[in-house]
Amino acid sequence: MQAQPIPKAKPQDATQKVADALALAIHEHRLAPSTKLGEDEIGEIYNVSRTVVRAALQSLAHVQLVEIQRNKGAFVASPTPREAREVFEARALLEPRTARSAASRATPRDIEILKDHIAQEHLALDAGDNGRALNLSGRFHIEIARIADQDTISQFIETLIARSSLVIALYWRRESALCESHAHHALVQSIADGDEQNAEELMHSHLVDLNSALDLRDRPVQAQNLRELLQTRDQ
Amino acid sequence: MQAQPIPKAKPQDATQKVADALALAIHEHRLAPSTKLGEDEIGEIYNVSRTVVRAALQSLAHVQLVEIQRNKGAFVASPTPREAREVFEARALLEPRTARSAASRATPRDIEILKDHIAQEHLALDAGDNGRALNLSGRFHIEIARIADQDTISQFIETLIARSSLVIALYWRRESALCESHAHHALVQSIADGDEQNAEELMHSHLVDLNSALDLRDRPVQAQNLRELLQTRDQ
DNA sequence: TGCGGCTTAATTGTATACAATCTAGAATTC
DNA sequence: GAATTCTAGATTGTATACAATTAAGCCGCA
Numbered sequence: 001m002q003a004q005p006i007p008k009a010k011p012q013d014a015t016q017k018v019a020d021a022l023a024l025a026i027h028e029h030r031l032a033p034s035t036k037l038g039e040d041e042i043g044e045i046y047n048v049s050r051t052v053v054r055a056a057l058q059s060l061a062h063v064q065l066v067e068i069q070r071n072k073g074a075f076v077a078s079p080t081p082r083e084a085r086e087v088f089e090a091r092a093l094l095e096p097r098t099a100r101s102a103a104s105r106a107t108p109r110d111i112e113i114l115k116d117h118i119a120q121e122h123l124a125l126d127a128g129d130n131g132r133a134l135n136l137s138g139r140f141h142i143e144i145a146r147i148a149d150q151d152t153i154s155q156f157i158e159t160l161i162a163r164s165s166l167v168i169a170l171y172w173r174r175e176s177a178l179c180e181s182h183a184h185h186a187l188v189q190s191i192a193d194g195d196e197q198n199a200e201e202l203m204h205s206h207l208v209d210l211n212s213a214l215d216l217r218d219r220p221v222q223a224q225n226l227r228e229l230l231q232t233r234d235q
Numbered sequence: 236m237q238a239q240p241i242p243k244a245k246p247q248d249a250t251q252k253v254a255d256a257l258a259l260a261i262h263e264h265r266l267a268p269s270t271k272l273g274e275d276e277i278g279e280i281y282n283v284s285r286t287v288v289r290a291a292l293q294s295l296a297h298v299q300l301v302e303i304q305r306n307k308g309a310f311v312a313s314p315t316p317r318e319a320r321e322v323f324e325a326r327a328l329l330e331p332r333t334a335r336s337a338a339s340r341a342t343p344r345d346i347e348i349l350k351d352h353i354a355q356e357h358l359a360l361d362a363g364d365n366g367r368a369l370n371l372s373g374r375f376h377i378e379i380a381r382i383a384d385q386d387t388i389s390q391f392i393e394t395l396i397a398r399s400s401l402v403i404a405l406y407w408r409r410e411s412a413l414c415e416s417h418a419h420h421a422l423v424q425s426i427a428d429g430d431e432q433n434a435e436e437l438m439h440s441h442l443v444d445l446n447s448a449l450d451l452r453d454r455p456v457q458a459q460n461l462r463e464l465l466q467t468r469d470q
Numbered sequence: 471t472g473c474g475g476c477t478t479a480a481t482t483g484t485a486t487a488c489a490a491t492c493t494a495g496a497a498t499t500c
Numbered sequence: 501g502a503a504t505t506c507t508a509g510a511t512t513g514t515a516t517a518c519a520a521t522t523a524a525g526c527c528g529c530a
Contacts, residue, residue, distance in 0.1 A: 013305065013513095014513090014514080015513095038481075038482095039481075039482070040480095040481075040482095048514080048515090049514060049515045049516075050482090050515085050516090051286075051513085051514055051515065051516090052513090052514070052515090054290075054482090054483090055289075055290075055293060058290060058293060058294070059293070059297070062294070062297040070248065070482085070483085070521095071481085071482060071483075071520085071521050071522060072481090072482080072521095072522075072523095073481070073482065083386070083387070086385055086386060086387040086388070087387055089385070089387075089388075090385075090387045090388050090391070093328075093329070093332065093388070094328070097328065150321055150324070150325075151318070151321060152318070152321040152322055152324075152325045152395075153321070153324075153325050153328070156325070156391050160387075248483095249483085249484080250483095273510095273511075273512095274511075274512070275510090275511075275512095283484080283485090284484060284485045284486075285485085285486090285512090286483085286484055286485065286486090287483085287484070287485090289512090289513090305491095305512085305513085306490085306491050306492060306511085306512060306513075307491095307492075307511090307512080308511070308512065
């Protein structure tokens with residue numbers, strides 16, 4: 001009678017699940033930069049051993065969402081102004097060409113997906129869930145990279161967008177994030193039209209616009225527990 | 236009397252050492268694509284536990300030097316023709332601009348380092364150590380990225396060059412690798428001269444040239460033990 | 471009161487042990 | 501003789517145990 005007894009405890013990789021959960025929390029700004037990520041603590045939360053937590057943390061360290069200091073532990077990464085600048089420079093280098101490629105390849109189904117993303121983003125904003133809106137906004141860019149059908153570059157873009165989330169958490173100065181919606185909408189339109197040139201230019205100006213909303217002045221690392229800040233001399 | 240008693244058994248991360256050793260072996264083509272990398276086996280070689288071997292393998296998997304199949308184990312990655320093409324497309328996108336930037340920033344010391352790289356490469360070639368020569372050739376590109384002083388993009392380039400080594404192992408068709416030397420030499424000259432335009436163009440044509448030396452026709456994965464090949468139906 | 475060294479607790483790094491899964495070979499059947 | 505199922509060995513996934521390092525608190529002392 002028990003065709004499928006129970007949804008199964010571990011259908012897939014436990015490590016991946018923990019890593020995804022942590023990444024989501026970071027993307028949605030529930031975990032602030034410099035937050036300490038203790039192995040035992042996380043292990044208890046997700047009911048897994050330190051072994052898998054460590055693997056997840058190392059995985060996140062590879063995309064620079066967390067920083068691991070030997071014998072000290074893992075912390076949510078806290079990009080310096082310089083790193084922040086570099087992330088957006090790299091995006092400006094990669095994404096416009098990706099948008100162009102997407103415009104040349106997008107299927108009606110792809111356009112649908114993009115529009116759905118925007119709709120969900122609006123929903124999240126209306127619900128006051130800024131974290132979720134920000135995450136969706138990032139995934140919009142990832143979706144475009146996917147459509148462009150260049151896995152290698154897509155991966156790079158994915159990590160850049162992940163890091164962008166941290167940059168925004170630290171250096172965003174504009175109040176409203178709504179401004180993006182217009183840019184995204186126009187971008188979808190040009191991709192739907194197959195207007196490569198326009199898509200490339202819109203993506204470029206969109207990124208310039210995003211960048212201009214950052215205040216990259218050097219600010220002392222605002223650790224959640226101020227201890228480090230107080231006992232750190234240089235850096 | 237024992238100011239520094241002994242070189243110290245583990246001055247740094249054991250995981251990193253294992254990962255570096257494996258990466259070097261792959262870069263120098265001592266480990267062919269699709270080679271099985273058993274955890275116990277590697278652990279015995281380097282006298283470390285599976286824990287650190289696993290961490291090293293996962294680290295290498297992140298840069299796609301190895302591929303991990305769940306419950307199956309780790310294998311030296313074997314890029315498909317498509318992946319190979321993408322790797323070089325990405326390099327063509329990133330490296331010319333990086334070379335330009337390097338030309339605008341290089342110090343005399345940097346030039347010295349680059350020339351030293353070329354010299355060492357020649358030495359390795361004369362010694363018949365093609366693996367080492369190839370590795371040095373790759374590190375030459377990494378050095379240029381370092382000079383460009385863009386850490387984020389440099390990291391991307393580093394992984395691309397690592398993967399290039401695998402691509403070359405699988406798809407290289409030209410006999411001599413010497414052709415590169417001229418290109419590298421001219422590149423250094425333009426960087427030393429601060430000729431940004433020239434550096435960018437030289438890097439571009441160099442990559443085009445490299446790409447033209449590949450034969451990306453689909454070839455069935457030549458696993459070292461043919462078993463997989465025989466019992467695999469599709470892909 | 472403030473600084474410095476020492477002791478202890480907590481946390482991470484590594485190794486080992488156990489459980490789950492896969493691979494290979496042998497026995498069995500057609 | 502070929503194919504298939506079953507069993508035994510080997511390999512990976514995860515958890516736990518121990519070692520090493522770091523962080524915190526306490527005491528003493530100037």
